Amino acid sequence: MHIVHTIAELREKLSGFKRPSFVPTMGNLHDGHIALVKQAKPLGDVSVSSIFVNRLQFAPHEDFDSYPRTLDADAQRLEAAGCNVLFAPREKELYPEPQTYKIHPATDLADILEGHFRPGFFIGVSTVVLKLFSCVYAGMPSGVAAFGKKDYQQVMVVRRMVQQFALPIEILAGETQRAEDGLALSSRNGYLSAAERQEAAELSKALKALGAAAKAASPADLPGLEAQAMQTLARRGWKPDYLTVRRRADLMPPQGPLASEPLVVLGAAKLGSTRLIDNLEI
């Protein structure tokens, strides 16, 4: 595996290939990331991953500074997974000057849920993803990029961007990899104390319970069920941002009979100072 830190080196290592399979990450890799690399690899002719903690998508009070940076261990895991090129740019390489040209996904999709609770988040994500895409795919006839369903809304925002800019990139959405107790794997799980780690599986349990209750309900019942689910977590010491049942197609609240369209239950909540997100398709 080649480890490259500049765009020029990346392009040099990719010259001669026609269809990169790419997994962008912020590093501190776990089995969720590795599963994405393994799923995407057979769909392209060279496997590329990036590690870049993107300041643009963090609000000033968020965890940009404390985000775990574990490049050596990450490189070992990627090499074992069959990655061919690891792109790990320094901040000055990707942002040599303040990034004043930004992608503003000003849509219903990007302003709700995560976009509501983390204003600016999808601007930062879309901007860096487009920039990473341009580093990896420039001059390529096609490509594939893999994102995890754990960040459900992020996959949808990226898909929409790829469609609106007519990028020749296929977006693969990988299933959420979980610990045995159901907790979605996430780099931020590393912030949890031992007691919090035990409690953390309650988020996926709450989504499951809300999904089961929603199946037997009508749309008018949903706000009450969602409020109950948030209260249950709050009583256990969580600070929930949202637990909600949405249409998979556009993440809007369902209008018609709940059995008639594909739905997803999404949640975000803070346990101590750690904010976790998860979701479950029902």
Ligand SMILES: Nc1ncnc2c1ncn2[C@@H]1O[C@H](COP(=O)(O)OP(=O)(O)OP(=O)(O)O)[C@@H](O)[C@H]1O
């Ligand atoms: N448990 C998981 N299963 C599948 N894909 C995942 C999982 N966790 C993260 N991913 C995906 O890996 C890619 C890189 O994510 P990132 O580096 O932010 O990791 P993360 O664990 O989600 O970190 P964070 O704790 O910051 O949310 C994203 O597409 C993300 O959706």
Ligand SMILES: CC(C)(CO)[C@@H](O)C(=O)[O-]
């Ligand atoms: C897609 C991404 C790498 C952009 O920084 C990040 O949002 C992530 O790791 O999910």
Ligand code: BAL
């Ligand atoms: N995994 C999504 C990136 C973030 O939370 O900043």
